[in-house]
Structure formats: structure tokens, C-alpha cells
Amino acid sequence: MVEITKSYIPAGTPARPGYPMDPTGVTIHNTGSSASAKNHMLYMTQNGGFNSTTSYHFVIDDINCFQLLPITENAWHAGDGALGAGNRKTIAIEVCECGDIKKAHDRAAELTAYLLKQIGGSAQHNVFQHAQWMAKDCPRLLRSGRPYSWSTFLDKVTQFMKADAPAPKKEPVKIPEAAAGSVYRMYSGADHLYTQSHKEAQYLADLGWKYEGIGWVAPADGAPVWRLYSGKTHLFTADPVEKKRLLSIGWKDEGQAFVSGGSRPIYRMYNPYSGEHLLTASLKEHDAATKAGWYCEGQEIKY
Ligand SMILES: [Zn+2]
Structure with missing residues (x-):
């Protein structure tokens, strides 16, 4: 003005x-x-x-x-x-x-x-x-x-x-704080991110990411699952060999995200068109994603 x-x-x-x-x-x-x-x-x-x-x-x-x-x-x-x-x-x-x-x-x-x-x-x-x-x-x-x-x-x-017309006001999303171990599932529109930090989830929501709910509740003890970032998308892996390989081609290590343990599977899905990864505990979502052209890259992560 x-x-x-x-x-x-x-x-x-x-x-x-x-x-x-x-x-x-x-x-x-x-x-x-x-x-x-x-x-x-x-x-x-x-x-x-x-x-x-x-x-x-x-x-x-x-x-x-x-x-x-x-x-x-x-x-x-x-x-x-x-x-x-x-x-x-x-x-x-x-x-x-x-x-x-x-x-x-x-x-x-x-x-x-x-x-x-x-x-x-x-x-x-x-x-x-x-x-x-x-x-x-x-x-x-x-x-x-x-x-x-x-x-x-x-x-x-x-x-x-x-x-100069005022932009339509978006309701600020307040993410409810979930029980310990909960994994908040966030989506940017092109990237899925999973975090146990309520603070980080809320920070991303404030930036415009969509809160898609609690993915699952991770156990307190287990094997580490690392969070890696390509510069465009996030990927989560419990496999140290895969982690090493991705770091060697330029992915960034964003640290341990949560742990894997128990008997129920988390499916890791990959979209070959967009390069996105998705983690889901839902067999139904796994099936729907597969039908839509995503690959299932395994179920190493458990809860
Ligand atoms: Zn005049």
C-alpha cells in the first residue's frame, strides 16, 4: 500500500x-x-x-x-x-x-x-x-x-x-498432543514426514503442511529408524546398509526418528512418478497405494 x-x-x-x-x-x-x-x-x-x-x-x-x-x-x-x-x-x-x-x-x-x-x-x-x-x-x-x-x-x-483483497483466512490447525511414542504423520503435498515431536509437527502445520493423524505408536525400545532427506523428500529406514548407500549419494542424515520393535508391520511405499515415500500401518492404505501405482518397498519397520 x-x-x-x-x-x-x-x-x-x-x-x-x-x-x-x-x-x-x-x-x-x-x-x-x-x-x-x-x-x-x-x-x-x-x-x-x-x-x-x-x-x-x-x-x-x-x-x-x-x-x-x-x-x-x-x-x-x-x-x-x-x-x-x-x-x-x-x-x-x-x-x-x-x-x-x-x-x-x-x-x-x-x-x-x-x-x-x-x-x-x-x-x-x-x-x-x-x-x-x-x-x-x-x-x-x-x-x-x-x-x-x-x-x-x-x-x-x-x-x-x-x-489488495484480504486472503481468505485459513483456520490455524492445532495438532492435539498425542500419547508418548505416537508418530505424527505430516504431508506437504509432495512429501510425507513422520515425527514423534509434537513441536515439530505443529511447526510444520503452521507452515502449511497437512496433519494426517497419528501414523502409529512406536515402541519405547527397539532398533533405530533413521530419517534421511534428499533435498526434496524424506525416507525412513531401519537398514544401516541402505542408510550408508543413500548418504554416499548425497542424502542428508536427519537423525534417528523413532525405533522399530514388535510384530506388526509398517509398509514403506514408493511412488516412482513423484519420488515420494509413504509409511503406513494400514494394509488397506497399502493396497490402495499399490493399486494407484506405488511400489511396496518392504515392511522392515515394526511396531
Ligand atoms: Zn485538475
């Missing part, structure tokens, strides 16, 4: 009549001068600009954006009279003609989108050229296609209104 610096014109001056306003639109101007937003702000607030009946709500260039009036008060900018809809119902933005004018106009489009979201309305129906209120070639740059056409400017406003 464009950073707005509030620097209001002194109240009770000709430039700030203070008529209450319930804005229904935004009017775009070009300044018609080479002065920066900062110089316009200084002129309006300190150097006598407040003595004239010309004013505006915002002035913006490629670097700064100043707000000179609250949007709940009118400005004298449209030239359509003391009771004119331009003056009394629209927020005035002066876009400077100095510096990077494309950037200045992009920023003005973003500011316009931000204002429209507050007051309601659309780029097509609630954004006006100064020229729509009186016979004046303003905003003169946009009207002559610099840095782009008026319709492009309106399209940008629409895009900013969409881009």
Missing part, C-alpha cells in the same frame, strides 16, 4: 472550507507543473497556498504521498461550483508530473483503489477525470496517453482493488 503522510491544510482557511463530505467518487488531476509532491504540500500548508480557494485531498509523486485534507471534508478542485458534485462529492488526487511519471501514476492507481474500497464503488463508475466536471484538459498527462491511457489507469485501479 502507498504510504500516506498526513499534513493538513490549516482549518478555517480559504483552501479548507470544512464542508462535511460523504464522498462517492475520486477525481484525478495532473498538477500541470514540475513541482514535487513535497513542494505542493509545503505550498499548501505553509507557504500561502491555503489563502486561495484551490485545494485537493492528496498529492502524489513517485516518492511521496501527502494527504492535505480529511476525506470527510470537501476540497475546491473540480471547478464545478460551490455546490458541484465534483467539489462536494469527490476526493481529489493530484498526480505530479515530476520524476518517474509511470511510477507516480501506478501509485496513484493504488491510492485510488485504496480509497474506493473505503467509500465503495468501482473504477468504471466512481473514478473521474477533472475534465468530466468542467472544460479543462486535466489530467493532461493521462489524457494524452502518458504514461499510459485513461482506460489503462482504470484497469490498474481495478487490479489493485483485487490484489
Whole structure:
């Protein structure tokens, strides 16, 4: 979002009549001068600009954006009279003609989108050229296609209104703490990870991994099962020869994950297309995965 610096014109001056306003639109101007937003702000607030009946709500260039009036008060900018809809119902933005004018106009489009979201309305129906209120070639740059056409400017406003829409909030997943020995099963969408650490499981869930439940409850004593990482996927093995071979081709040793012991099998499944591995204690899942093209790489791990 464009950073707005509030620097209001002194109240009770000709430039700030203070008529209450319930804005229904935004009017775009070009300044018609080479002065920066900062110089316009200084002129309006300190150097006598407040003595004239010309004013505006915002002035913006490629670097700064100043707000000179609250949007709940009118400005004298449209030239359509003391009771004119331009003056009394629209927020005035002066876009400077100095510096990077494309950037200045992009920023003005973003500011316009931000204002429209507050007051309601659309780029097509609630954004006006100064020229729509009186016979004046303003905003003169946009009207002559610099840095782009008026319709492009309106399209940008629409895009900013969409881009700024708040992302739909995802419910944060709180993984319940399970009994000692439980193996939390996590899925990134491309990688299955099994951990006995509730803290790690929750950390991954916060990163967007899916919690798929407790895989099984590992025994307290038994043979070590190591966790290895290829840089893309995790693999769990109780076989020291396999571990050594994978480390020799660049897999990373992430330590002992849990232990293997008992008589019930954990099936290790491999997806030859994606390279993923899956551990499951469910024969039903083993069968479904096999049917879907996964290989069963064995049942060395027990619980
Ligand atoms: Zn104008």
C-alpha cells in the first residue's frame, strides 16, 4: 500500500472550507507543473497556498504521498461550483508530473483503489477525470496517453482493488498432543514426514503442511529408524546398509526418528512418478497405494 503522510491544510482557511463530505467518487488531476509532491504540500500548508480557494485531498509523486485534507471534508478542485458534485462529492488526487511519471501514476492507481474500497464503488463508475466536471484538459498527462491511457489507469485501479483483497483466512490447525511414542504423520503435498515431536509437527502445520493423524505408536525400545532427506523428500529406514548407500549419494542424515520393535508391520511405499515415500500401518492404505501405482518397498519397520 502507498504510504500516506498526513499534513493538513490549516482549518478555517480559504483552501479548507470544512464542508462535511460523504464522498462517492475520486477525481484525478495532473498538477500541470514540475513541482514535487513535497513542494505542493509545503505550498499548501505553509507557504500561502491555503489563502486561495484551490485545494485537493492528496498529492502524489513517485516518492511521496501527502494527504492535505480529511476525506470527510470537501476540497475546491473540480471547478464545478460551490455546490458541484465534483467539489462536494469527490476526493481529489493530484498526480505530479515530476520524476518517474509511470511510477507516480501506478501509485496513484493504488491510492485510488485504496480509497474506493473505503467509500465503495468501482473504477468504471466512481473514478473521474477533472475534465468530466468542467472544460479543462486535466489530467493532461493521462489524457494524452502518458504514461499510459485513461482506460489503462482504470484497469490498474481495478487490479489493485483485487490484489489488495484480504486472503481468505485459513483456520490455524492445532495438532492435539498425542500419547508418548505416537508418530505424527505430516504431508506437504509432495512429501510425507513422520515425527514423534509434537513441536515439530505443529511447526510444520503452521507452515502449511497437512496433519494426517497419528501414523502409529512406536515402541519405547527397539532398533533405530533413521530419517534421511534428499533435498526434496524424506525416507525412513531401519537398514544401516541402505542408510550408508543413500548418504554416499548425497542424502542428508536427519537423525534417528523413532525405533522399530514388535510384530506388526509398517509398509514403506514408493511412488516412482513423484519420488515420494509413504509409511503406513494400514494394509488397506497399502493396497490402495499399490493399486494407484506405488511400489511396496518392504515392511522392515515394526511396531
Ligand atoms: Zn485538475
